[in-house]
Amino acid sequence: MWIPVAGLPPRLTLSSLVGAGRFCILGAGAARRKPLQARNRRGLSDSAPQLCPDPDFRKSPSRVKSKSTLGFNRYITSRRLAETMAQIVCGKQKTPPHLFLECNPGPGILTQALLEVGAKVVALESDKTFIPHLESLGKNLEGKLQVIHCDFFKMDPKGTGAIKPPAMASQDLFQNLGIEAVPWKAGIPLKIIGTFPIRSERKILWKLIHNLYSCTSIYKYGRIELNVLIYEKEFQKLMADPRNPDLYQVLSVLWQVACKIEVLHKELLEPSQEKLYFIQITPCRNLFTENLTPMNYQVFIHMVKHCFGKRKCRLLDHLRSLTPLDAKDILRQIGKKKEDKVTNLYPQDFKQLFETIQSSKDCAYRWLYDDRLEGRYND
């Protein structure tokens, strides 16, 4: 019953999955606790879906519901898209070869494209099924490809207790790869490339932004650049500001303050007419200042959350529940008017607001925020 994915010609493999829309591959029995667990996979469409030449695929039992917590993974199956992406991220000149961590490469089409343009790739694959195939890709490349069983999006799980694979501690991973931490102000140590899993984009964005502001997990190693494919809807929210107030939200502010976000490429998905954006997220060199540090970033996040809790309210009213300082005075200092609403503030304004309060001198008590009232990302 086990399907030798590795044996398929790469061009045909996964694009064929698209024809069915949803596809099912049997898990490798030996390694799993539930030997016959099957998972749904959803591939990204190629512009011209092809039928699967391998009869095995049609025989395979289908439609067993996945129990994965993070929902479906998406895999790049279009050779053309993979090549475009690889070219964009590597640039024209081939020196020096960048180090890429690729999240969930699946069939390895992008991996191959990256290797072809001369990059060094570490493939972090959460599904053991794909691993033999991926390893076969790097056979003749003198260690340019390294495959690790790891789920990038479950890196450094919360809570105590043993970390069960495919989750992993970033410390172990980076140590194994021999990557050293570089100071924040220095350059970019490595790049991540991949696709956000469907349905949990927001969850992952939240997790990453917390890690970024607190300089933990992968961001302990410096300003790591993300190159990811993201759906248009989520992208618009991420980039929203007072000009499109309906989409403007906490995540937009936090990400735009922290990072430079650039669109590298747009791709239209054929059957659903959905747009995918290939974006580059680079943490800002000057994100941390004297007033905004990994020590007090939580207050900043809380402040933004508080403001967007009642987004139609005036900023003045929010300030009164955020700080015991004189709200009007603060507004004057950041040059805002009394009747300004939350949605009138640009992301950078929030940072300025925060720093103004944080640096205020007249009172010992600057914030009403209390660590103890928060629930989730505390430690």
Next chain:
Amino acid sequence: MAVLWGRGVARLGRGLWPSGRPGLPTEEGTLGGLCGPRRSSSASPREQDQDRRKDWGHVELLEVLQARVRQLQAESVSEVTVNRVDVARLPEHGSGDGGRQPPAEVQTGAEGATPALFVHWAKRLDKDKRIQQMRRQRLEKQLQRRAQNPGFSSEPKRLHVEPRLLSTQLTTCLQGCRREVPERPWEEQLARVLQEAPRKLSLDKKQGQQLKTRFANRQQKILAFLKCCLLTGHQSLAHHLLVTHHSQGRSQKLLTLDMYNTVMLGWARQGAFRELLYVFIMVKDAGFSPDLASYAAALQCMGRQDQDVGTIKRCLEQMSQEGLKLQEVFTAVPLCEEERAAVLKAVLKAKPTFKLPERPPSPVNTSKLLRDVYAKDGPVSYPKLHLPLETLWDLFKQQLRVELASSVRLKSVERPVAESKEVKRARETLKALRLQWEKALWEALQETKERLEREAHTGLPSMFPFLCLLDEQEMVQMLLQALQALPTQGESFMGLARDLGARTFGRHEVRRQQLGGQVEALKRRYRQYLHLLASDSKVPEPCLPRQYWEALGALEPPQEQPWPLPVQVELGRLLAEILVQATKMPSNLAKPRDCSRLVPLLYHVYSFRNVYQIGFLKPHPAYVQLLATAAEPTLTFEAVDVPMLCPPLPWTSPHSGAFLLSPTKLMRAVDGTMHHQRLLENCPPAALHGALDTLTQLGNCAWRVNGRVLDLVLELFQDKGCPKLGVPAPPSEVAPPHEAPLPSSTGLVCKAELRRELARSLKEAREMHSLRADALYRLSLAEHLRDCVFWLPHNMDFRGRTYPCPPHFNHLGNDLARALLEFAQGRPLGPHGLDWLKIHVVNLTGLKKREPLQVRRAFAEEVMSDILDSADNPMTGRKWWMGSEEPWQTLACCMEIAKAVRTSDPATYVSHFPVHQDGSCNGLQHYAALGRDSVGAASVNLEPSDVPQDVYSDVAAQVEVFRRQDARRGSRVAQVLEGFVTRKVVKQTVMTVVYGVTRFGGRLQIEKRLRELSDFPQEFLWEASQYLVRQVFRSLQEMFSGSRAIQHWLTESARLISHMGSAVEWVTPLGIPIIQPYHQEIKIKQGGGGLQSISYSINADSSLKPNKLKQRNGFPPNFIHSLDSTHMMLTALHCYREGLTFVSVHDCFWTHAADVPIMNQVCREQFVRLHSQPILQDLSSFLVSRFCSSSRPQKLSQRLEDSKLRETLLAVPKPGAFDLERVKRSTFFFS
């Protein structure tokens, strides 16, 4: 000019005139002078008019002031505005009956008094010019503001009196009577109205669950509003609201017969016949047919009004035509003495021969299990308290004082801080601030009241009457108390709101009883009751406290029901908002005089938890600092949180018992759960006797504090604490998080590390703090009660398990709490008492668990020198007691033994020490007895044996057998587990299996245990735990086959029942009705506005769909708990009959050392008797009659479900062959 105007301005007057507050006695004198003559000239003063009249007084005073204002030639006072205050045009229809309206001559009289008063005021004014000036300015400002506000100057609505009807037929009849001359025809009218057929009710449309709940909530709110209006004397307002709603088609659907009856009752109490009739017309118009309560109200009114015979006769005729019995008016409708007399007067007029129905003799419980308890013959030696009558009477008076004051202030046992200058200043600042807040709160309360009254006048059921329940001063004090109790890190807004609502209700209940003269009645009755308990008085024949109490006379009408949750929360929210708005503090506390800027004291902040956003109220950090500096040495508790100083009232019904005045629930439940109460009320009174008597008896046990242990604990507590012994350390012992400014060169990653460390230490400090606070409360209460005798009133949870009501200091707490308590009543040890003490001390140490009793006793004698050393030098000696499992109790027991052995004859030593007997794995004992499992019964000590059996070891051994088999067969996991299957690994899972732990939870428990083993290969954790939990379940299946079958049967039945859409209900063998309060959650959102919108989820309302999973998983453990509580109750009642002191902590029974053998015997006998009943058969037949429909349902699917359920319920598992009688001879059943 308008009511609103009048009132609005009147408030200004009040603002100008600080009556009732200390410091301005002269002005108070003025008030008296003003009101005095008015009160005497008022034709028929009624209490509820006082508010209104006060307003009148204010208006007049205002006129005087306005004159003053004018005379002082204020530049910008709006003359027009002032002139518009027109006394003569105050409402004429503000109330229904003439008595409520100030008579005309009073008005003129008041005007006549104006000049004199003016002179009086002018004098005052000269003296106090500066203050007056300020006030004048304020008045001007406010007057101007009012004048500018257009909403204010508009003509306000008058209160409606006459109904607007929907049915034309009734309308004509109404008009008919309006045209005629008043007085006579009203009576005729009633009869005619009564005969009118009610309008057809339109059938309710189908509504969604959400809508339905919202609709029900609105109804509850209206009903609560009307009831509350009655209590505060705002009948006309209630009537107005009813009429407003009635006249609108849509809101009329909200009205229920209960609401009409409530308003009618209000009028009946006043004897206002015309208004009563109006309501009657509305009832007919709305399509209801009047019920007993309506007729009772009508009769009461007629009794008061002295109506003529004809009307009453017609009324009674109509009643009998509708099939209502006159007798039932007196039995089924709750009436107080005076109301009953009025009704009787009316009835006697029409039927001179009518006789009040005889009170039926209180029924006696006929349950088989309780027959012995209530048997009149046979030896009875109910225990008496050791205190004489007069002492008890004094104690009662003390407790009454405490409850009337509603709160208790006591000294904290925290080590007092040195009285430095700083501390003194902080305390002074606090005092000054509190005075300011008191004033501010009072004003804010006034303002809110007025706003809400206006709202009520527009026909909204506002919170106005609820705010009138308590007088302002008390309300303000309550708010200040809440402020003081606010935790420094803030409290959730919702929590505070609930709390404030509940407190208001509690205080109101106390006030109501005080005003209604019930306190006096209680005093008389309690004094008589004490004759039963006191050591120096005799009663003619022995009886139980409840029986005696009932025999003392008719029961008082039931107490008021707690308000529905929406009302409680709404009121609490309002009060919390007042608190936030009114309290302010100077921005710079160090120099309060210099800085004029006031900042709020409380801030409304949000906390984010996942997707939830929770509103919190958080005090200003400077205030927190101030409180910490001041370190005030007092703690304030609500009266119900402190143990009682006299024997609690016996439980006589689901709503009367325990505390003297404060309302207490017989069955504790989440706020807003009504169905337990409903079930309890609907079951026959005798069925509850077992539970009521047990709770009474448990509460009647007198306690005292073990002073020597307390001294030792306090010493540790005030020093550095000792977490190992359960005495939490003070916060100063935790390493304080370093907040020193970091050098700017600190790296980012380093900062991140620091932050995490900071968070960790904060978390630690927080946990310490809460532990510390808990201990502080407990020890402070213990210190407070050190030289007293006190009582712990009890109630029960929904399964019948009993708990003491006072939460902080009781015998259910940890080792430390238990060690602090001993029986106030002593008993000589007798021949075997000392042996039991010795066995008990060994039991407490946790050593010799698997040895017979003789060995334990011998061991105690062996270590006697250690025991005596512990007792003599607890802190300096060899500290043997500290190594025990329950150190403090061990120490207390050591001291008791030392005292006993040092008396010349230990048998005569009077011991106060409670000795415990524990059931071994009590849940499994009940399962094993139900299923008659021989193997299982032996392993949980139902079978007599020389040494105690240990079920955990037995299960471990069984698992080991299976493991070896598997290992031989080549299972890798089984081989890895070699040598790791121990008692410790399986213990928790076996213990919790009774309480419904699943494989999932069991696996986690075992995984945790395995992880603790350092030499276990960690990579096998998952597989090994998975394997083990399966084996544990298999072993249990093998050993307790009958029990497991029963567990499955219960689960399956619950699944099917909840699948049919009902919550599982059953009746315990003692007759307590039980319902599982697990329902699907539903979110209730209460209107926005104010600080935040409030939403809360309800999952305990029986009208909701059941939560199938919880119903299913909860049934087996809850059923077993209901059995163990039954066993406890039976033991308690029989012990009481034997004259024993008995208390329990669920499956751990306490009594004096001398009485242990008797208690043990009773306990075993009752266990056998309980399980000799066909418990499962009874359950099965109850469930069939309750949940299987008697008629065949229409739909096929329903029919299938029904038959499946019936089939399952009837398939009661067959019991095994264990002979239950053997339990009687088992030593270690409870040991």
